[in-house]
Amino acid sequence: MTDYSEYLSFLYSALDSQNKNKLVLSENTSLVADMGLSSLEVMEFIEKIEDHFDISIPLNILPDVNTIGDLATKVRQLNL
């Protein structure tokens, strides 16, 4: 998987179970402000991504992650 859009697609499907309000997700959807994920739920989601791609996502990058698009960019960088 190399394309940004492929990472986005994966994140959309991985977020499905946590999309309590059935929002239409886009790269601009905020994980916290729009989806209302708690810090614990964000970390659970991060673990799901880590297991899928067999990567570790450092906590250091999280302050720069607001939207699904931000996360797709970071995961892509880590998985290259």
Next chain:
Amino acid sequence: MMFDKFKPMADFQAELAERSVKPFGAVTEKILSATEGVVQGRNVILAGTNNYLGLSFDSRCIKAAQDAAVRWGTGTTGSRLANGSFAEHQALETEIAQFYGVDNAIVFSTGYTATMGMCATLAGPGDVILLDADSHASIYTGVKLSGAEIIRFKHSDPEDLAKRLRRLGDRASQTLIIAEGIYSMIGDVAPLQEIAAVKREYGGYLLVDEAHSMGVMGATGRGAAQAAGVETDVDFFCGTFSKSLGAVGGFCVSQHAELAAIRFCINSYIFTASSSPSVIASTREALRIVATEPALQTKLWDNCNRLYQGLKSMGLPVGPTASPVVAVAMEDRSRTIDCWKALMEAGVYVNLVIPPASPSTNFLLRNSVSAAHTSTQIDTIIDAYADLKVAGLITGIPAH
């Protein structure tokens, strides 16, 4: 607005005030013994103090503190690096190193600054820190300050730790792995044998915070790593004097001689006043007692098992094993507050814990056990929970 982020907490405090409940910062008006006090006007059994061995009221510790205050004064008025290193501090460092069978020790002013300081200083930019997901706030604060790359592994999951070390490749050997002996909220014991085995396989350095396990576990009270037989795999032990030793302060001990140089690089050690001589003196005495009176640990565990089994047999969702921390997990915040209030009215003070201080979305009624509790007191605590169940405030249904 800068203050907007505090509004949820202000609203929560207002809700508590409206319900006439003050679980956070409850004022102890009088201490009657290591296990009894007057809190918010009520005589209560203290079941939320971390006074695991009951040494805060040991006459020998009190006498040592009194003598030191007379001899050394009430405070050092300075940093350990300036005028605040008295012979008492140096003696405690020698004794805590001997207690752990190593040559190097640093005494800090609190347990928080000890753990935070070591986590902030040991690893730096270019290094990696792998910490247990349920680590204490002092660890999270420290690693954030370190400048290192910070990665969590799943709580007490050696396989996940191994997986993450494998992903690091050559960098694994430059990784600081952080775990705790007993986790402070649920009271579960870390699988240190397995964690140490992973460290042996991949390399790296292991720091274990024995804040809640020192004096509580191990043949001579050194903690969970001693109980697991893996002390030689641990590069740095951190801990506190504010729990089993009944005072306040913290420490780091290590087999590495480099600790002598590290001492001069830890901001939380350098830029704060050192502990009062009376605190150091009572800590020295308490350490001597821990090393020479294993019966205290036996009594503590008798009480732990009594409380744990009592609550578990009621069907309450407690932790995986008996421990000096016995937490009852609850799903509903309002119900948990009601339970805390009812326990107080029944004469039992416990800790109310809310996320994110609790390791999940659960709320906790956190009980801590002391060797100084009598069996009758433990039974009173159990009875108070039974009354909560009868009143329909608490169920045996496990929280998630």
